[in-house]
Amino acid sequence: MSQPYHALQQLLNRIDADATPAGVHGLWCGRMAAGDQAQDNDWWSYTQRFAGSVNAIEENLQAAFKAVYGYAEAALTQDNMSFQPWLPEDAVECSLRVAALADWCRGFVEGLTSVLGSGLSSCSADVQEILQDLVDIGEVDPEVDGDEQDERELLELTEFVKVAALNVLQELTAAKKNAASEKKTLH
Secondary structure, eight states: OHHHHHHHHHHHHHTTOSSOHHHHHHHHHHHHHTTOOGGGSOHHHHHHHHHTOOSOOOHHHHHHHHHHHHHHHHHHHSSSTTOOOOOOOTTSOHHHHHHHHHHHHHHHHHHHHHHHGGGGGGSOHHHHHHHHHHHHHHTOOOOOOOOHHHHHHHHHHHHHHHHHHHHHHHHHHHHHHHHHHHHHHHO
16 A cells, blocks of 8 residues: 555655645545546646646656556556555554545545536535545544554544545446436437
8 A cells, every 4th residue: 555655755756746645646536536537638737736836747757647647546446445545654653644544535525526516516415425524534633642542543534535435436437327328318
């Protein structure tokens, strides 16, 4: 889990980004869950704006970001439960991992919003509730003691976020397929 996090951290450092790897991964996952794909939109310019980097980026560096994005996309869309929000490894101080999980949630909600915009209001009640939960987690106070109970709660919260993201992806994918099916039926 930590290897893609560190790869993304190194790339973000090279562009002097203000965003964390967790936040960018959350952004990408939110945009992917909303139906965004790297080949048909401005995922890169949105990533760059989110990261706070306004300078032109070398092509090879952009290609490296795209490769990491592809890895994130594959992990999210596989049919197994191997998907995980990218967070610092377990050896990192608990409060920093809590802050990273909050960043991931804020990024995910931002990603969904950036693609769906006002269309979010037409999502199901389940998706609306999940989004509110993710907004709430994004506002959590990261200052924790890091004792056994904090570690257990972080693990449970991370698992909740993972399942929430997969549920949003599944529901939005199903809604998109249904809409496409209805459109074909009408013609």
